[in-house]
Amino acid sequence: MDDDQDHHMASTLDLNLKLGLGSYVQNNVNKPLVDSKEELAIDLNHDRANELSLKRVHEEQANTVEEEIAIDTTNDNNGCPKKLRLTTEQSNKLENAFKRHNTINTAQKRALAEELNLKQRQVEVWFQNRRARTKLKQTEVNCIYLRKCHEKLSEENLRLKKELEELRALKVGPSNTTQSSKAANWTICSSCKKIWKPNEEDVVIKSSHSTIELD
DNA sequence: TGCCCTACAGTCCTTACCTCA
DNA sequence: TGTGAGGTAAGGACTGTAGGG
Structure with a gap:
């Protein structure tokens, strides 16, 4: 103590x-x-x-x-x-100090405590809490980001499964005019060997080279 | 190996505010 | 419309633990 x-x-x-x-x-x-x-x-x-x-x-x-x-x-x-309850001025100065560096050494602590008319222990605890709560906020932000990633990837996965089913249906299905005309809509990319529908832009290619874009 | 210091996680408690009956 | 109870979030502080010197 x-x-x-x-x-x-x-x-x-x-x-x-x-x-x-x-x-x-x-x-x-x-x-x-x-x-x-x-x-x-x-x-x-x-x-x-x-x-x-x-x-x-x-x-x-x-x-x-x-x-x-x-x-x-x-x-x-x-x-x-x-x-x-810390005053606005005290909070602001602590915030500014925290922005400069989220840890504080003994000398800085002493100086800050003296300047703010606080005990060194209070400054120390304030920094500890500030770090912990900043980390918590960041964790929440990361969690939201990862959830969005998960949603995007789930949608992508679902869409790809549907496409796969379509392709399988084309391959094993009856050879009639409907099928051949439908098959004519599909193209194989010469560079990456992926299949896509030209009319639907480069959906499959994009997905195979996909990057997750979030807000 | 023990001691000291520091950072961190977890928790408690108080305060202030909001919602709702 | 005022009011008290309950819920919730923020923030200050403490304790226990781990790691480094």
């Missing part, structure tokens, strides 16, 4: 004794005492609910920015310390 944590726990317990905090501190002995007012959560989420939320928070921020406190021991109505 580092000095910050030691100090923090000591602070928490000290405050607990002074204020006679109840279950909150029992269950959250390691929770911070710091807090900020109605902070905007900077994230990658763009769904409707959060857009609305962000709008609302932005409006509120205009009114409460003066009250914004980076380190605060304000309690709620029950006398319990409220959970920390």
